Amino acid sequence: MRIQWVNLTFAHVLFAAGFDTVEKVSKADYEDLYNKVISKNDEMKLYKGKIGLNDMKLCIEAAKLIDAEIEV
Numbered sequence: 001m002r003i004q005w006v007n008l009t010f011a012h013v014l015f016a017a018g019f020d021t022v023e024k025v026s027k028a029d030y031e032d033l034y035n036k037v038i039s040k041n042d043e044m045k046l047y048k049g050k051i052g053l054n055d056m057k058l059c060i061e062a063a064k065l066i067d068a069e070i071e072v
Contacts, residue, residue, distance in 0.1 A: 004062040009047050016040045026063035030056040 002022060006014070017036040019025045025033070034056040041047060 002066055003059060004065075005059065006062075013037055013041050013044065013046055016044060022063050022066045025060060026066070028056075028060055030060055033060065 003011075003025060014020075014025065014037065017033075017040040019028060019033065019036070030053060034051070034053050037051065037056070
């Protein structure tokens with residue numbers, strides 16, 4: 001949830017999709033991230049909102065701004 005615009009629900013989907021660190025999100029391909037998040041949310045049905053490719057680009061860019069040394 002340290003990534004801008006990522007709330008608890010979306011963080012849960014990211015984690016379930018295999019993006020369990022800020023570093024993994026920051027290094028992700030936005031199309032791969034999008035496909036895995038959409039697929040995992042379809043399976044888990046955690047949120048109803050629509051997330052697009054541009055949202056994934058923004059998520060990755062926001063993750064790049066975070067110091068990865070703080071991981072817990």
